[in-house]
Amino acid sequence: MDLPEGSEVPELVLVFSGKRKSGKDFVTDRIQRRLGSEVCGILRLSGPLKQQYAQEHGLDLDQLLGSGPYKERYRADMIHWGETRRLQDPGFFCRLATRGIRQPVWSADLICYGIGQVVSDARRLSDLQWFRSKFPRQTQCVRVQSSEETRMQRGWSFTAGVDDAESECGLDSGVQFDWIITNEGDAPSLDEQLQPILKLAEEASSSSSSSSSSISRS
Numbered sequence: 453m454d455l456p457e458g459s460e461v462p463e464l465v466l467v468f469s470g471k472r473k474s475g476k477d478f479v480t481d482r483i484q485r486r487l488g489s490e491v492c493g494i495l496r497l498s499g500p501l502k503q504q505y506a507q508e509h510g511l512d513l514d515q516l517l518g519s520g521p522y523k524e525r526y527r528a529d530m531i532h533w534g535e536t537r538r539l540q541d542p543g544f545f546c547r548l549a550t551r552g553i554r555q556p557v558w559s560a561d562l563i564c565y566g567i568g569q570v571v572s573d574a575r576r577l578s579d580l581q582w583f584r585s586k587f588p589r590q591t592q593c594v595r596v597q598s599s600e601e602t603r604m605q606r607g608w609s610f611t612a613g614v615d616d617a618e619s620e621c622g623l624d625s626g627v628q629f630d631w632i633i634t635n636e637g638d639a640p641s642l643d644e645q646l647q648p649i650l651k652l653a654e655e656a657s658s659s660s661s662s663s664s665s666s667i668s669r670s
């Protein structure tokens with residue numbers, strides 16, 4: 453584990469996954485807005501991947517990080533590029549993403565305000581396993597789902613080599629999700645569905661202000 457000796461850790465780590473355009477960023481942004489960015493950080497496993505990929509290929513990082521068509525042009529190649537790293541070391545991007553964050557929840561002097569981290573883009577069983585092994589008590593896995601029709605309205609279209617590959621299908625089966633959010637017009641409102649998760653975060657918040665936790669190192 454790369455956290456410095458004695459690091460304080462979040463009380464709650466919400467690990468989100470979902471298909472392209474299911475609304476992972478939309479939902480996780482909503483959670484952060486509700487909880488406040490000073491107490492809830494968002495981690496993107498694809499952050500360090502895109503940063504390194506953009507640098508090596510002379511690409512626009514902001515557009516790779518956005519939700520427009522630019523990143524879709526490079527997605528298949530980015531997946532391939534990332535998988536060569538993951539093959540050697542499945543936790544490579546999980547470690548880089550958690551190392552790079554600066555949210556106060558990771559800082560000892562502010563842990564009393566801290567609730568947790570939201571990881572917005574888990575895609576593989578190895579991602580879930582990494583967080584569950586590093587934060588066994590804190591990790592909760594959340595699936596965001598939307599129909600293909602809705603995803604199409606948000607700009608998705610099926611791409612062979614992407615939508616039928618591990619990057620999109622790695623968590624389709626074999627995972628017991630703690631929460632499933634249906635991000636559709638005719639589903640219960642997001643606010644209603646997010647209520648129990650926000651409640652969990654509030655409970656974590658009150659327990660973090662009365663005690664702090666630390667993680668064992670492997």
Ligand SMILES: Nc1ncnc2c1ncn2[C@@H]1O[C@H](COP(=O)(O)OP(=O)(O)OP(=O)(O)O)[C@@H](O)[C@H]1O
Nearest residue numbers: 470471472473474475476477478479519606635636
């Ligand atoms: N409930 C919603 N209401 C309105 N717009 C939404 C909703 N959910 C998602 N969107 C919009 O749909 C688009 C795709 O959503 P988002 O970027 O959150 O999906 P994603 O799952 O993170 O996609 P990707 O995997 O491609 O990054 C965005 O423009 C977002 O604003």
Ligand SMILES: C[C@@](O)(CCOP(=O)(O)O)CC(=O)O
Nearest residue numbers: 498501530531534573575619
């Ligand atoms: C290359 C990749 O990280 C792109 C993720 O982009 P996004 O989360 O859809 O914005 C997907 C992957 O790692 O398989």
